[in-house]
Amino acid sequence: MKKVLSLLIVLAFVMMVTFAAVPAAAQNTRVGIVLSTGGLGDLSFNDSAYRGLQRAERELGIDFQYIEPSDPSEDETALRRFANRGFDLIIGVGFQMSDTLETVSYDYPNVKFSHIDQDFGEDIPDNIVSLNFAxxxxxxxxxxxxxxxxxxxxxxxxxxxxxxxxxxxxxxxxxxxxxxxxxxxxxxxxxxxxxxxxxxxxxxxxxxxxxxxxxxxxxxxxxxxxxxxxxxxxxxxxxxxxxxxxxxxxxxxxxxxxKVDNAVFNIAKAVDEGTYEGGENLYFTLEDxxxxxxxxxxxxxxxxxxxxxxxxxxxxxxxxxxxxxxxxxxxxxxxxxxxxxxxxxxxxxxxxxxxxxxxxxx
The missing domain is CATH 3.40.50.2300 (Response regulator)
Structure with missing residues (x-):
């Protein structure tokens, strides 16, 4: 009987060590995007940004959600919704959202943000990458x-x-x-x-x-x-x-x-691969x-x-x-x-x- 108990204890210990050695399933990178006025179907930069995340979903396996505010007054609530839920990257679309996104970024210093169409200048927060175009x-x-x-x-x-x-x-x-x-x-x-x-x-x-x-x-x-x-x-x-x-x-x-879609894909990829570096105002031009x-x-x-x-x-x-x-x-x-x-x-x-x-x- 003692031998059986000893064997069970050993087996239990081995199983504990084995399961402890198996890492928990990694959670997919989660991206939240708050679209500009006009939302999806504008055949313009909202649709382009959305295509960028669809590509990231296909090629990188990220998960993403989007919010279409009916008015700029709803932008802050939408950004905070993603931040409070622990999304890995939050993207704001359109210059009308820039001040709001900057404000929210200060309240969530450990959250990564990106913004389309606003240069924040030299004082850009360390957790924002802005995506701009010539x-x-x-x-x-x-x-x-x-x-x-x-x-x-x-x-x-x-x-x-x-x-x-x-x-x-x-x-x-x-x-x-x-x-x-x-x-x-x-x-x-x-x-x-x-x-x-x-x-x-x-x-x-x-x-x-x-x-x-x-x-x-x-x-x-x-x-x-x-x-x-x-x-x-x-x-x-x-x-x-x-x-x-x-x-x-x-x-x-x-x-x-x-090429908003390319810029959005690349910033999602940087977060997914751990190469995101905040505090940058990026510009994309005819040359590139x-x-x-x-x-x-x-x-x-x-x-x-x-x-x-x-x-x-x-x-x-x-x-x-x-x-x-x-x-x-x-x-x-x-x-x-x-x-x-x-x-x-x-x-x-x-x-x-x-x-x-x-x-x-x-």
């Missing part, structure tokens, strides 16, 4: 293309909320158009919203009445109204942030893309592919995906192909030359987000 460079190419395509010598820019960030787009577009044609008229108006397509359409129709035949927007969901007006009045538009070339087929001649103008000659994957999932049909795809061949392909080489001149410093694009608009344009 919109003025990409928008210069959009302005140059607009001026090259325009027959009326009038082009338009529709901004969301008048702010330093959105002035980066405005300034780049204005300078690019003037680079091609110093005498071109560049109309510039703001919708005071990133989620009001009706207002975007109204502004665009007013510009069209004034002679604009190419309109660029940096207005989030409001921009869908610009596309609608372009289709109704048979003029051209230029998309922003994501590849929007399949919207109103044949009327969106290009998009100025910000952080901003770009979509191809003026080729049909790119987002358009093919839209065709595959039924968003556009065969005739729409053919219309886009014809538009590229007839409208934008002739200017592809010129736009690429301008791009290289910006990269090598031969063309210096002023960042209106820092300098403000020239006094004569106020």
């Amino acid at each position: 919109e003025w460079e990409g928008s210069f190419l959009a302005g140059a293309l607009a001026a090259l395509v325009s027959d009326t010598n009038v082009v338009g820019y529709v901004g969301g909320v008048d702010s330093a960030l959105i002035q980066r787009f405005e300034g780049g577009f204005y300078q690019g158009a003037k680079y091609i044609n110093p005498d071109i008229e560049v109309e510039r108006r703001y919708a005071d919203s990133f989620g009001d397509p009706a207002r975007g359409r109204e502004i665009a129709l007013g510009m069209i009445d004034d002679g604009a035949d190419v309109i660029y927007h940096a207005a989030g969901g409001t921009g869908s109204g610009v596309f609608q007006a372009a289709g109704e009045e048979d003029i051209y538009a230029i998309g922003v942030d994501s590849n929007q070339n399949y919207v109103e087929p044949g009327h969106v001649i290009a998009s100025m893309v910000k 592919g952080g901003v770009m103008l979509t191809s003026l000659t080729e049909i790119e994957q987002p358009v093919l995906d839209a065709h595959k999932n039924g968003t556009i049909d065969d005739q729409d795809l053919e219309t886009i192909k014809e538009m590229k061949a007839e409208v934008t392909s002739p200017y592809a080489e010129r736009i690429n030359e301008i791009k290289e001149k910006i990269i090598n410093g031969e063309i210096e694009v002023e960042n209106w987000g820092i300098t403000g608009r020239p006094e004569a344009l106020e």
Whole structure:
């Protein structure tokens, strides 16, 4: 009997040691993202940020959740919800959330944060990495293309909320158009919203009445109204942030893309791999592919995906192909030359987000 008890004790001890040596199952990295006004479906930077986390989920095995505040006043509650639940990384989208995210970051010094579209300067908290883009460079190419395509010598820019960030787009577009044609008229108006397509359409129709035949927007969901007006009045538009070339087929001649998806994927990867270093304001430019103008000659994957999932049909795809061949392909080489001149410093694009608009344009 004593031998049996001894054997049981030994077995129990071995099992305890064995189980103690097996590490607990590692929990997947958890990321929470608070989207900007307009939420998912904006075909712009919210959707792009979301795609970045979908990629991280597929390739890295992270888990993520998102919140779509209906108003900026809800941002703080959303950020704190993720922080209180111990998420490994919390991302805030859009410059309107920057002050709130900074405030919350101080209350949770051990939580890692990232923010899209706000440079926090030298005093950036140690637990924030900001993801910024040289919109003025990409928008210069959009302005140059607009001026090259325009027959009326009038082009338009529709901004969301008048702010330093959105002035980066405005300034780049204005300078690019003037680079091609110093005498071109560049109309510039703001919708005071990133989620009001009706207002975007109204502004665009007013510009069209004034002679604009190419309109660029940096207005989030409001921009869908610009596309609608372009289709109704048979003029051209230029998309922003994501590849929007399949919207109103044949009327969106290009998009100025910000690779928000890549930036979001990379910051999630850094947290997942333990290489995250806070206290940084990062910038992505034409040179590193952080901003770009979509191809003026080729049909790119987002358009093919839209065709595959039924968003556009065969005739729409053919219309886009014809538009590229007839409208934008002739200017592809010129736009690429301008791009290289910006990269090598031969063309210096002023960042209106820092300098403000020239006094004569106020």
